[in-house]
Amino acid sequence: MPVLKTGVVQVMARGTDVAFVIDEKAPFDLVASELRDYLAKQNGLWSKGDITVNVGQRLLARQELAQVKAIIETHSGLKVTRFWCSPESLDGGDFHIEAKPSAARSSGSKRNTADKADKPPAHNEIVLPGEASNNPAQPSPAIVSFIEQLKARHNKNGARNRNLTEALFIKSTFRSGETVHHHGDVVVLADVNPGAEIRADGDIVVLGSLKGWVHAGASGDTKAVIVALELPSARFEIAKYQGIAPASTRRKSKSSSSGPRIAYVRNRSIHVAEFAGRFARYSKGVPYEG
Amino acid sequence: MKGRTIVITSGKGGVGKTTATANLGTGLAMRGHRVVVVDTDIGLRNLDVIMGLENRIVYDVVNVIEGTCKLSQALIGDKHDFELYLIPAAQTRDKNSIEPEQLRELCAELEEQFDYVLIDCPAGIEQGFKNATAAAKEAIIVTTPEVSAIRDADRVIGLLESAGLHRPRLIINRIAPEMVKRGDMMDQKDVEALLAVEVIGLVPADENTVVAANRGVPVVHNPKSSAGQAFLRIAARVDGEDIPLMDLEPKTGLISRFKDLVGIGGRTYSHA
Known part of the structure; x- marks a missing residue:
């Protein structure tokens, strides 16, 4: 800050x-x-x-x-x-x-x-x-x-x-076909639409609906997280781990994606839980292993 | 006064770009403006067919750009009594025959003579798209309420914004009100939420549109058709009039018919 x-x-x-x-x-x-x-x-x-x-x-x-x-x-x-x-x-x-x-x-x-x-x-x-x-x-x-x-x-x-690299703010809808790779945190003040790609060495925060493909901690930081007000995206990555939404989540994507979500690495796989603050202690969330 | 150059584009093919161009052009001409529509879909020209001007083509846009003819020779006057002209695309050439800069110069010249220069953009995001969008200062995106069309529209909006064409406006074409009501089709709000751009018009799916295209008489000439009315309203909005969007409710059920009969809320379209 x-x-x-x-x-x-x-x-x-x-x-x-x-x-x-x-x-x-x-x-x-x-x-x-x-x-x-x-x-x-x-x-x-x-x-x-x-x-x-x-x-x-x-x-x-x-x-x-x-x-x-x-x-x-x-x-x-x-x-x-x-x-x-x-x-x-x-x-x-x-x-x-x-x-x-x-x-x-x-x-x-x-x-x-x-x-x-x-x-x-x-x-x-x-x-x-x-x-x-x-x-x-x-x-x-x-x-x-x-x-x-x-x-x-x-x-x-x-x-x-x-922490020392300034965050990148994307202030309008990040659309299909648009890509960015930033050596720090990325904050999107709108939706990330399907077909868009964001790669960040730090965290990715989306103050909107995350429907595109994102990769947090792209340089290998497993502590990086993805936070989004809505997380209908079924595929994303953190560090070297790949998250794929379980089939059940994908089917009823509307109900399960409402409300802010956080994705993090736990036990070598990506978990998704309801967002309760950046430094909250998250137990096991929904594993995104496909 | 200098004219406005507006590109009509979509990304995906077959969503109604050319139909929208023909109708918007005609609608604006009906409002008393001097309008020229330019078909940049070189190699796959359609706009002339939809406007019923196919038989009058002698010169095309490539001829003008290459200097084989004068600009005035390539302007085809509409069949009706409006100040509406068409510059057709070449059919025997391809998109690479012209450069974005050349089309920009042509449109700058047209802006001196006309109030509106409408550019009918080809499908895709390659050379033809680059040509068509380079000349425009405003953009109208045509989409249908289908995921594939919306995905392409999203991509195109991104490309337009990065090319400096900000705040494009959206026409949602071929809305089937019954399907929307059943929840089988996205409604205006869904599309707006996905694309985050201003909606300038809702056009219902209407058989008259197809009939009109086949006859070479744009559907705006038929003021009784719902699509014709929709395009007239879009033309008015492009022209700066502030009129609300149509509420595309299917007119079914006894109560609404009764209301229509006795004249309570007796308007076909309530405010959206």
Whole structure:
């Protein structure tokens, strides 16, 4: 949920996570000055904590990353522990990527909690070691990232990363023949008609009748869910699992599809239950196994 | 004043695009407008037959576009006393004979001379569809209350919207009121809910439509027929008049006949 927004710098908060998202096209000078102004204005809003800075597709030089870090840390009580950027931009970037996870971590970032240090960063995070940012000119293996490759997307950190990708809003009826693939959550403020296809790495929420084909958690996230005000669709997917409505549901589709439904993965198959909130504890619903 | 170019399309074939074009064109001409209907179904021309102008064809739309004839030579005047003209499709060529840009130029020229330019679109979503829709600034979708026609209409609406033709309007053709009442056919509300577009007309299934097409006299010429009345009302709505949709209730049962007789609620169509 975005809480605050300025022109080029956006602050997102989700639960206890706070993220700074920086516009991908704005010139760096503007970003730096806006960020400084913004933090000065909001002085005292944050006490302290670790934050992640999402730079999107922008390729920042090391000095620039360090500058962003310095601005945030001096003007708020926050400590920048990670930078995040989209995976595509790492390939062509000027970052020298060394796959030495354990060594780099012990010598580099100073994380307070042991549990955090043990968690391997996701593939598209750039861990910024403390000394490197303080002294960016030093030619040391300063910025180390653990990119396994794009397939690392499928690891268990995938779920956390997608929180940082903004949701895609589709504001009119999604019609037959229309397709979309979004690396995040997708919200449709209308019906999804038969013959339409939506693929999302995150959740799919349809504030209407879901009659088309959708695939939530398309990059492998089994925690992804599909929520729809009506779910007459007989076929959809979550992560690698396929859901096919049982024949009985299909026959009396009108009565069984009334009311909001949630589809989720339980015991390696897709279940559908009456929607009772995103974080409700769902027991076994109707298995969609055909 | 510049004319309005409206494409009549459907995706699925055989739902009544050409019939709707002929009737809408005639209806608008009856209201005193200068109207031209352009058949873009190159290779499978029909509009001339339905309008009864087959024998008068000398030049066609491809001739005009290729410059073999002047625009005025390809305009065929209607048999009746209206300002209604037809530009027929070529029968011996195919959809790839013209480009969307060429048709756009032709329609721009026609807009200078006419109040309404109606484009009869071929079935499908290929080259012919692209040609026909490129020139239009408004669209009318024809569908029947059948799932297959509605699915295709949904696809076409999506394509039109992505091409910048927003808010197309819908004609639901061949409604059988008895079947709707029995619950065997989708009604206006069902179709509207599925397609989420404005309905501009409901046309009941009417034998007169077929008879009229065979005779080459569009059914609007027969004001007693229910389909003729429906098309007249659609023409009025296209023209900007705010008239309610027909309530296509089957007129059966003693009570309604009695009411008709004594004149209580004595209108054939109540407000929808």
